[in-house]
Amino acid sequence: MKKEMIVLYREIPSQHVDSNFFQIHSVFSHKGRVSQSILLERFSTYFQADKNHQEKFIFESIDEFKKFCHSLGTSFRSDAVKFISVKNYFKMIENSENVSNIKDFLENIPSHRISNSSAEGILDRIFSL
Amino acid sequence: MKSSSLNQNIFTQRKFLKEKQVSQEKIKWFNYWEIPHRSWNEFFESTEAQEFIFVPIHWGYHFSSETQNYDFHSNRDFDLGYIEELSIEHQRDILFLIPMGPYSFDSVGGIPKHLHHQAYDLNSVPRVIQNAKGELCKMPSFYSPEMYKEYSLFLRELCNSFKKRKSKKRIKGLVCGSLVGNKFENFFTDSSKTFLKAFDRYVNNSELRDISLEDVEDFRILVSDLFEQACEKQLKNYWDGNIEVVFHGGSSDDLLFRSGFGGFDNYYFQELQTVVKDGFISSTNLLDETQKSHVFRNAFNEMMNFSYLESKVYDDYHLETNLKFKPLILCRIFAPKEFELRVLGLSDFFKANYSNHYHIHSHPYKYLEGSTDQSLVFCFARYLGEGEFLEILKAFSKGEKIALDLSGMTLTQRRNLELFLLENNADKELLNIIGPVSCYHLNGGSLVTFESEHFQGVEGAKKDHFWKKMMDFFNLKSINLKAEYGISSFVLTREVSPFELNYEEVRRVYLYNFSNTKKKAFFKASKDLAFLKFTEATLAEVSSTPAGVEVVLKSEGQVILDFGVIKEKHEKRNDRTL
Incomplete structure (x- = not known):
């Protein structure tokens, strides 16, 4: 089985013109969903509680998000990560009539290898605007 | 002449039964619209006595686009009466179910196709799930006005068909959903444009100002109640209330794992733990056999055993009246504002120490007369009405364990509490952990009062210590x-x-x-x-x-x-x- 990770994320417009916030919606390793409780347990230093004390898995910069995804992939021994925005997921669903359409879409999403030396470079390319 | 339905898909081959899943589950779903009536007998022959046969009545299947009406008897493939006859012949108990929201059994959610508008979950993700046949099920929104009108008509016709053949069966509503963040989310829940338009109409008609999230939630409850009231009104004596079923693999984004990786999702174990703790029924109906691991199947069948299901399906069955095992709930927390539990450090404490052994209720308090429940009750006095406050005192005097936050309590309630404790000579202990803490004993019951306002600015470790002391006082025995x-x-x-x-x-x-x-x-x-x-x-x-x-x-x-x-x-x- 491919040891990939899928990260479904949402971009949230921020007050800063040149950057958005990134929010993790869900994460799947090749073994299944990575629950929010596991994310909080293993990566508590990344997440700040908001004023209502609810972790919302929001990263205020691309750098933080990149760093986190790298750690996440390494932690679950994934070889690669696929990133899907909720916007693109919506388009994927709209244009799919059956499961094989979904599979084709997923196959065509670039798979970015997680490795110590080249991860930063790869993640830079993923998020280049 | 056979009427046609937009959703008809009658298989002429026997392929469906050859591919019948080998399952030990105690719920057998009878999707009669997928099987020609000639083979319904074979389905019943494959069932066992200690199994539940759920028959979800397919709304869309019975709708005829030609006559614009509902067909329950033109031929045996539509005949629910024939299903009843077969159940009697095979001495099987069946449960007829009607949709209280989208079904996960076909590509349009079980409704007549012309009513379909795509639903979205609360995270604005299209609600699309994959069923065991590998079909994409695009869940519809139930918020269009045509949907309600048509639903009422369907129920009326259904009731007429039951009355006509003098059916002895009752009908339950099937509420399909999934677990999202450990909470049950009904497939009825929607945030699509159809929902927004409906909410807009509601706001205008109600002349609401300063709309809040609570208004949105009130509207959701209002619409859901409308559908339930339609069932009571149209089905009359046939109506028997709802059952909620969690479908593993039914979240909007589960599609990513199931299409991208296939195989078994270990997270289903965590879902099953939540299902057991919160007393739901769950089903693996959406998963094909390759998506269920051997060990998960064993766990699922142990938890969703016949006795447990019986206690959930039949309201008058009490699991406690015999030596059957039931979920272990050590604490019932009554918290209208759940975030306050986080401020107190209580949610973190319970997650870490009593995970899967506590319930959080959103109402202030409810006393269950005659209950054998010995769990600790935790509540906030500031949300208790006079009646609820008296019930708390009653519960304490009858031997229950209560933890009560006094912050925000009215003066009258404080005086009444003091008077009650004095009159009943309740034994008292005073502690000082975070603010003043008083511990009382009476007739085998225990009451601890504290003031949550003293928790402001207190560090997490101290809060943790506070709750440990509390649990020691109440002697909550958990397995380490x-x-x-x-x-x-x-x-x-x-x-x-x-x-x-x-x-x-x-x-x-x-x-x-x-x-x-x-x-x-x-x-x-x-x-x-x-x-x-x-x-x-x-x-x-x-x-x-x-x-x-x-x-x-x-x-x-x-x-x-x-x-x-x-x-x-x-x-x-x-x-x-x-």
Whole structure:
């Protein structure tokens, strides 16, 4: 089985013109969903509680998000990560009539290898605007 | 002449039964619209007595686009009466279900196709799920005005068909949903444009100003209640209330894993733990056999056993009246504003120490007369009305354990509380942990009062210490289990038999290793618990030492262990206790 990770994320417009916030919606390793409780347990230093004390898995910069995804992939021994925005997921669903359409879409999403030396470079390319 | 339905899909071949899933599940879903009536008999022959046969009535299937009406009898393929006859012939009990929201059984959610508008979940993700046949089920929104009108008509026609053939069966509403963040989310829940338009109409008609999230939630409840009222009105004496079913693999984004990876999602174990804790029924109907691991199937069948399902399906069945195991709930928390639990550090404390053994209720408090529930009750006095406050005092005097936050309490309630404690000579202890804490005993009951306003600015470790002290005072006996990641555990409880009078209750722990490697679990010795036995050990080794009980599970291994909770005044027998 491919040891990939899928990260479904949402971009949230921020007050800063040149950057958005990134929010993790869900994460799947090749073994299944990575629950929010596991994310909080293993990566508590990344997440700040908001004023209502609810972790919302929001990263205020691309750098933080990149760093986190790298750690996440390494932690679950994934070889690669696929990133899907909720916007693109919506388009994927709209244009799919059956499961094989979904599979084709997923196959065509670039798979970015997680490795110590080249991860930063790869993640830079993923998020280049 | 046979009417046609937009959703008709009658198979002329017998392929569907050859591909019948080999399943030990106690719920058999009879999707009659997929099977020609000639083969319905074969379906019933494949069922067993100790199984539930759920017959979801397919709204869209019975709708005829030609006549614009509902067909329940033009030929046997539509004939629900024939299903009833077969059930009697085979001595099987069937449960007719109607949709209280989208079904996950076909590509348009079980409704007439022309009514379909795509629904979105609360995170604005299209609600699309994959069923066991590999079909994409695009869940519809139930918020269009045409939907309600058509639904009422469907129910009326259905009731007429039941009356006409003098059916003796009642009909329940099927509420399909999934677990999102450990909470049940009904497929009816929607945030699509159809929903927004409906909300807009509601706001204009109600002339609401300063709209809040509460108004949105009120609107959701209003619409959901409307559909339920339609069932009561149209189905009359046939209506028998709702059942909620969690469908594993039914979240909007589960599609990513199931299409991208396939195979078994280990997270279903965590879902099953939540299902058991919160008393839901769950189904693996959406998963094909390759998506269920062997060990998950065993865990699922143990938890969703016939007795448990019987207690959920039939309102008048009480699981507590016999020696059957039921979920272990150590604390019932009544918190209208859940975030306040986080401020107190209570949610973190319970997640860390009593995970899967507590319930959070959003109402201020409810006393259950005649309940044998001995769990700790936690509530906030500021949300209690006069009646609810009196019920708390009543519960305390009848032997219950109560933790009560007095912050924000009215003066009248404070005086009434003091008067009550004085009049009843309740024994009092005073502590000072975080602010003043008072502990009272009366008739076997325990009451602890504290003031949450003193928690402002207190660090997490101190809050944790506070709750540990509280739980020690209430003597909540939990099983001290440390298990490696990869082991899933379920803890159930039952009353003692006449031969077990040394114990208050018997707890059963189920352990399953869903990982690919050997894993360990350890039960630390405790003065409150006695290790009784282990059974059903598969690929497992169990060894008892003075320090505790060690369990080693190979991949896909499982074991069941029983512990007795020792009665407080009973002297422990050293050779049997942990």
